[in-house]
Amino acid sequence: MGMVGGGRDAFIGAVHRMAANLDGQIELVAGAFSSDPEKSRLSGEDLFLDPSRVYGSYEEMAAKEAALPEEERIDFVSIVTPNHMHFPVAKCFLEAGFHVVCDKPMTFDVEEAVMLKEIVEKSGKVFALTHNYTGYPMVKEARQLVKSGKLGKILKIVAEYPQGWLIKNIDAEGQKQAAWRTDPTKAGASSCIGDIGTHAENLGRYITGLELEAVCAEFTSFVPGRKLEDDGNILVRYKGGAKGVLYASQVSVGEENSLTIRVYGEKASLEWKQEYPNDLLMKYPEAPRELLRRGNPYLSEEANKFSRIPAGHPEAFIEAFANIYLEAARAIRDAVEGVSVGGPYDFPTVDDGVEGMRFIQTAVNSAKAEAWTRFER
Structure with missing residues (x-):
C-alpha cells in the first residue's frame, strides 16, 4: 500500500494506517505524505520507510511506483488528504494503473464525482470509499x-x-x-x-x-x-x-x-x-x-x-475501518490474481461516493x- 496525505499532525492518516495493518494483510511501503516535500520525508522517517519510496509529490509517486517491477510496486494507494485533493490524486493513480482506497467525501463537488466514476469504470480498477461506519x-x-x-x-x-x-x-x-x-x-x-x-x-x-x-x-x-x-x-x-x-x-x-x-x-x-x-x-x-x-x-x-x-471484548472505530480495508484487500487480491472483480464485496464504492x-x-x-x-x- 502507498499513502497520499496523512503525514505528521494528521489525524485520519494514522487511523487508516492502523486499520489497514490490523489483519496483517496490508503493508505500507510508500507515500507522499504532505504537499511539503520535507514534511513528507520526515513523515516517512517516522514510519521507518525506505527513503527511496518516500516522495515529494503524489505525481512523482505515481510515476515512479508505476515504473517499478510489478512485484515491487504498490498494489493500491490510500488517499487521506483534504477533500479538494481527492479527485486529482485518485485520477492520477487510476490512470497510472493502481487500485484506490479514498477517504470520504469522495470529491470536492458533484462534477468531479461523476468524472471519477467514469475514470474508475474505464480503468477497471477497484475503488473503495471509507464510509467506515458501514464496517461495524x-x-x-x-x-x-x-x-x-x-x-x-x-x-x-x-x-x-x-x-x-x-x-x-x-x-x-x-x-x-x-x-x-x-x-x-x-x-x-x-x-x-x-x-x-x-x-x-x-x-x-x-x-x-x-x-x-x-x-x-x-x-x-x-x-x-x-x-x-x-x-x-x-x-x-x-x-x-x-x-x-x-x-x-x-x-x-x-x-x-x-x-x-x-x-x-x-x-x-x-x-x-x-x-x-x-x-x-x-x-x-x-x-x-x-x-x-x-x-x-x-x-x-x-x-x-x-x-x-469474542463477545464482551469491545470492538470499535479502528476495527470498523479495518473491515473496509479487509474487503477492499480481498477485491484487490482477486483483481491481481485475475478473478473477476464484482464480488460480492462489502465496502462502499464509487457509486456510493457519487x-x-x-x-x-x-x-x-x-x-x-x-x-x-x-x-x-
Whole structure:
C-alpha cells in the first residue's frame, strides 16, 4: 500500500494506517505524505520507510511506483488528504494503473464525482470509499434485519451526528483539522453536512437500501465569521414513501461523536449508537425490547464474519475501518490474481461516493433556496 496525505499532525492518516495493518494483510511501503516535500520525508522517517519510496509529490509517486517491477510496486494507494485533493490524486493513480482506497467525501463537488466514476469504470480498477461506519458488525446486523423483513415496511429513518468540537472559533486560530474543514476552497460547498452529515445519510442508505427523493435543509453558521455551516437540519423524503430526519452539528456542546440511527418499520424498529457500537436495540409494539450484542452466535453470518474477538471484548472505530480495508484487500487480491472483480464485496464504492456528493449538493441547494429540493440522479 502507498499513502497520499496523512503525514505528521494528521489525524485520519494514522487511523487508516492502523486499520489497514490490523489483519496483517496490508503493508505500507510508500507515500507522499504532505504537499511539503520535507514534511513528507520526515513523515516517512517516522514510519521507518525506505527513503527511496518516500516522495515529494503524489505525481512523482505515481510515476515512479508505476515504473517499478510489478512485484515491487504498490498494489493500491490510500488517499487521506483534504477533500479538494481527492479527485486529482485518485485520477492520477487510476490512470497510472493502481487500485484506490479514498477517504470520504469522495470529491470536492458533484462534477468531479461523476468524472471519477467514469475514470474508475474505464480503468477497471477497484475503488473503495471509507464510509467506515458501514464496517461495524452491528450495523451489518441491522442491515440483515431490514433485508429479512424483521422490521416490515420501513416508515421512518432518524439519523443524527452531533459533535461539539467547533463551538469555538479554533479554525480562525489555525487549528489544522478545523481550518481546512471550514474553508470552502478545501472542504467544498459544505462543512458540517459534508464532513459528518454525509456519514449519517450513508448509514441510513446502507442499512435500509432506501434512496433519497427530496430534502428540505436548513444550514446555520453559529460561530461568527465561519464561512460554511457548523449545524444542519434536514427533512428527507425517500422513494417508496418513507420519511426521514437527518441532523448533524459540530456546535452541540458536550457531544463527542454521537452518531445514532433509528429505523422504524411497521412491525419493529432498531436503534444503533456509534459510541456504544457493540449493542443493537430492537423494539416491538407488543413485546419487550431486545438487546443484541456483537460476537454472539445468534447474530447473522454477515455480522459475525466481521467480528474478530469474542463477545464482551469491545470492538470499535479502528476495527470498523479495518473491515473496509479487509474487503477492499480481498477485491484487490482477486483483481491481481485475475478473478473477476464484482464480488460480492462489502465496502462502499464509487457509486456510493457519487450518491454522497449528490446528497451534499442537494442539501446545499435546498438550504440556499429555503425549500424542498428534489434529488437529481
